[in-house]
Amino acid sequence: MTARPRLLAATVALALAAIVAGCGIPVDDSPRAISRTTAPPETAVPTTLSGTESEQVSVYFLRGESLERQTRDVDQEPTLGQAIGFVLEPPPEGSDLSTAVPPGTRLLGVEVDDQVATIDLTSEINDVTALLQKRAFAQIVFTALAWEGVEAVRFEVEGEPTDAPTDDGDLAVVNADDFDPPLNPR
DSSP states (O other): OOHHHHHHHHHHHHHHHHHHHHTSOOOOSSOOOOOOOOOOGGGSOOSSOOOOOOEEEEEEEEETTEEEEEEEEESSSOOHHHHHHHHHSOOOTTSSOBOOSOTTOOEEEEEEETTEEEEEEOGGGGSSOHHHHHHHHHHHHHHHHTSTTOOEEEEEETTEEEOEEETTEEESEEOGGGOOTTSOOO
16 A cells, blocks of 8 residues: 555544544543433333223203203313313204304313413304393303313403303303303202
């Protein structure tokens, strides 16, 4: 081998050594302990497929002039938003249930803070007479109150606070006591 190929081979070997050294494990100034903990069971990879069991949420529809509790199946972990979404839809065809919630009413948001659910709806909720509006709000209120940890409900329409019509007048925050039978199923 002549000097030129040796120089080239040495340069390549030196460059390769520099690259390998740069990709190595960094060295600490002092020794440190390595934790031997294992991953918690909830992060482990499941060994079986989950079943097809569904959970249920409670929703309230009208039977005549009275509120009646119904259940709806959900395939995943149920949320309050899902429950409210169900009550904004018409009841099943062929049932003698009805709804006072105006068609087109949609849920814009829902959050629970300090046991008060704030439910933000589209303006279509206002597209009914006063009596029907009280019934619609009652349906939504009792659906929310069926949710664990919810003791009262506050409403917004298009992000703006709005009072809910009840048997005790229009109120900013409502609970079950603000509705009389037949709109109070409790």
